[in-house]
Amino acid sequence: MLHDRVLVSLEQEGERKSSAGILIPATAQMGRRLAWAKVVAVGANVRTVEVDDRVLFDPEDRAEVEVRGDDYILLRERDLHAVAAGRLEDGQTGLYL
Numbered sequence: 476m477l478h479d480r481v482l483v484s485l486e487q488e489g490e491r492k493s494s495a496g497i498l499i500p501a502t503a504q505m506g507r508r509l510a511w512a513k514v515v516a517v518g519a520n521v522r523t524v525e526v527d528d529r530v531l532f533d534p535e536d537r538a539e540v541e542v543r544g545d546d547y548i549l550l551r552e553r554d555l556h557a558v559a560a561g562r563l564e565d566g567q568t569g570l571y572l
Contacts, residue, residue, distance in 0.1 A: 483512035531557040
């Protein structure tokens with residue numbers, strides 16, 4: 476990875492469930508919605524994200540790439556909206572913006 480780039484793997488595509496248990500099909504039209512992904516690799520100049528963190532990003536601003544048969548998304552660090560990290564100390568939320 477180069478510079479401030481982050482390579483992520485989309486966590487959820489297709490059908491999903493609402494909090495009430497209603498199944499929402501993948502073809503359903505929804506408003507602009509951010510998506511969660513898992514960080515697979517980071518560039519040398521990335522400061523706030525590490526491999527295996529979960530990040531929140533806008534799926535409309537993405538560049539898709541295929542590496543060894545797997546699909547990934549290439550983002551700039553500045554395009555990330557939030558990071559959910561389990562490496563933070565106790566008493567913290569684990570989510571920072």
